[in-house]
Amino acid sequence: MxxxxxxxxxxxxxxxxxxxxxxxxxxxxxxxxxxxxxxxxxxRRKSPATFGPWFAQKVIRRIQAAAQSTDELILQFFRRYQLAAIGLVVALLAFNALAADKLSMRAILGIEDTATTESTDAETTEGTFDYFSDLNNN
Amino acid sequence: MEQASDDALLTQARAGDMEAFAQLVHRHESQVAAVVCGMLGKGEEAEDVGQEVFIRFYQALDRFRGDAKLSTYLVRIAMNLSINALKRRKRHQAVHGAIEEASKVGVTQGSEWDEVVQRSLRTLPAEFRTVVVLRLMEGYDTAETAEMLQLPIGTVLSRLARAQVKLREQLSKYFKS
CATH class of the missing domain: 1.10.287 (Helix Hairpins)
Incomplete structure (x- = not known):
């Protein structure tokens, strides 16, 4: 004391x-x-504080790595469903091949031809609609 | 060559110029390091928190409107992340057994007395330590310290007084000898 x-x-x-x-x-x-x-x-601090050499470069590298990993995450997300999507496409093709009447590439891919005659026939058989003549007839 | 202002570098960094951002990091590293190392001591953890400060800043580049000085803004982030790190450390110590903090953290180079004070400082509760780091270690004035910590000036003064009393109590054996 x-x-x-x-x-x-x-x-x-x-x-x-x-x-x-x-x-x-x-x-x-x-x-x-x-x-x-x-x-x-x-x-009281006597000397300038620092995190050591190359600090700024380390920060930049981490920022760039983080941006890259975000891109990779998006890719990975879709990669997860890649197999399922391929499976679905193959199943559809197989279904088309089995259900088609004749085995052509167009049938397998599910491309349907619409005959131009079919559409014109439909127009002629049904006739045209005349509003005023219908009105007078009634 | 004339140095570009913070504002000019900020504009360039917002446009995606990483070189400009690196210059900002280099320019403000010392202030951030002083706060983080003051709070956590030197070491890997402090460097990690330091990097996190600038990463957060990069992510908030578009939101930073310049209402406060850039250095004030960075010190505020640094202080918040350091406090979070202290909380994590405390939780970790609670799980893995108490480790004497002073032996774990590095001590700034200096005289033996400086080392003793720094070590003692790191045993203070976080709310006192923040004030001591900014006001006593870094030499910011009371108003600046209050602004950075978003506290009333009266609170800063009372915490500082209580922190000094605590430090004096802890260091009393050195004063007697």
Whole structure:
């Protein structure tokens, strides 16, 4: 224990020593202030802080790697369904091949020909609609 | 050669110029490192948090409107991520048994007294440590510290006073000797 601290504690037992106690209180406060100053000095940074060499490059590399991995994630997402999609296409082709009347490539791929005569026939048989003549007939 | 301003570099970085962004990182590394190393101590964890600060900043480039100074903005991110890292560390220690923090973290080079103070500083609770790092270690004034931590000035002052008392108590054996 410091000398002034001892004297201060002793002075507490003796009410007659008010002046001395005040002096010692001042000394104690000054001591505390000095201690705080020492702490502040110890805490203060003395040299420029750094994360080490090539820090900026490491950051850039991480950003680029993160962007790349996002692209890869999207690819992976679709890759997961790649097999299922191929299976579905093969199944459709097989179904077409089995269901077709004649085994041609167009039938397997499910390409249907619409005959132009069919559509014109339909128009002629059904006739045209004349609004005014229908109105008069009724 | 005249250095490009932060604003000019920001505009270039927003347009996808990585070289401009690298310049911004280089320019503000020291401030971020000071905060992160002050909070966590030097080491891999601090560097990782430092990188994360700039990655977050890169992701928020379009949202950064420049209301606050860039350095203030970065210090704020650095402080938040450091506090998160401290929480993670605490959880990890709770799971894997307490490890004396001072022995784990690196200590800044300096005199023996500086090392003792730095070590003692890292035992302070996070809310006190943030104030001490910015105000005492980095020398920001009270108003700047309050702005960075988004706290009232009165809170900064009271935390600083209490932190100093705690440090003095911890270091009392050194004062006696």
């Amino acid at each position: 410091k000398n002034w601290e001892e004297k201060y504690l002793m002075s507490l037992d003796d009410p007659a020593q008010q002046v001395r106690r005040d002096m010692l209180t001042d000394a104690a406060q000054q001591g505390v202030a000095e201690q705080h100053a020492r702490i502040r000095e110890g805490a």
